[in-house]
Amino acid sequence: MVLTAVRILTDVASGAATAVGTEAGEALAGLVRSRLGTSEGGRAALAGLAADPADPSVTRELEEAVREALAADPDFGRRLTAVLADPPAVAQVYTVSPSNTDSIVIGSGSTVRRSQISLGPLTINNTRSVRGTLVGAAAVLLVLLVLGGYGAVQLFTEDRSPGGSGATSGRNPDDAAPSGAPGSSDPAAPGASASGAPDGSAPVLLGVEQAWQILPDRASLPDGWKLASDSPTAERCRSTRIGGLAGGERHYICRSSSQLDVRSVYEPGIAVSFTEVQIELLPYTGVEEASEAYIGLKEEQAAFGGGTQSADLEKQFGDESAAVTVMYTRSDGVTRAQARSVVRVGTVVAAVLVIHENGGAPDLGWLSFLTEAMAARTQQALDGEVPTATVGP
Incomplete structure (x- = not known):
């Protein structure tokens, strides 16, 4: 387990693919770094890893630090084992069937073969006039989608506007916010946080x-x-x-x-x-x-x-x-x-x-x-x- 953990840790540090996948590799690396960061020897090993992940001496230092951590903290070993035993699911791989040579597979039972496009039971002739019709239909569909999306955004915005329920507010952006509304400087405004900022806009650090x-x-x-x-x-x-x-x-x-x-x-x-x-x-x-x-x-x-x-x-x-x-x-x-x-x-x-x-x-x-x-x-x-x-x- 020590050798596996160190190998995955160095792979993550160097940006290489890990044996257990990206998500499990990053989770394991975070767990090991967190534990090694609590000891002087562990921090020294992590500093060496940051400087040169490929250095064999760094690998030996990491192995020794992980062994010490496992000996001192059995729960760390259990957590390490749990991460190694729970790799992420493998993504489904899609392949092109060899029976469709010179064709493009769109989905199960659907192909483009020379001058015909087959979508399940539907067959479309791949001619110049048909292609023009399809392009025109696609353009119309795109316009409808854009207009529909814009209308949905407008409806959502109007429904959430102060005093509005589906009607345009018509509020002047230069008007002062009323007392108790977002943007009011009244410290007793409803919805304000302890720092005086309204909910959803709590103060944050800038850098x-x-x-x-x-x-x-x-x-x-x-x-x-x-x-x-x-x-x-x-x-x-x-x-x-x-x-x-x-x-x-x-x-x-x-x-x-x-x-x-x-x-x-x-x-x-x-x-x-x-x-x-x-x-x-x-x-x-x-x-x-x-x-x-x-x-x-x-x-x-x-x-x-x-x-x-x-x-x-x-x-x-x-x-x-x-x-x-x-x-x-x-x-x-x-x-x-x-x-x-x-x-x-x-x-x-x-x-x-x-x-x-x-x-x-x-x-x-x-x-x-x-x-x-x-x-x-x-x-x-x-x-x-x-x-x-x-x-x-």
């Missing part, structure tokens, strides 16, 4: 730079903390990422490669018991999409390993938030601990990971501080402000 501003910078970190040398990073999801595979339900975190994913890694220094903090931020185009991703991330965290337990933050942050803790022992005999949270603020979802590599219990206090700071900074950005909230008590 990578604005997303990076939300991630805590040096000015907002406690004394002694520093950013990792390669932080922050921004990339598009390389594959479909789904939370809750083990539970049978599919909640999408990344539906496609267009989804932006920004991350930052922090080194907190010797003043605290934990050794590393990772923060991931995913901006979406709507609240519904972000809500589904929140559930997916929450389920992904809950399925991290057999020792995962639900945990309580100091309070609810943002629109919704949740946390888990996990403890596991690697082959060196040292018990590791992690505290994980996920928080949604409007159209943005963030995940926080506090890692204890040298033993010790998960620190829920600092997990709450970090989650609170991410919720506050996200809200500031969505409100059009420069994020200034700091991390700490």
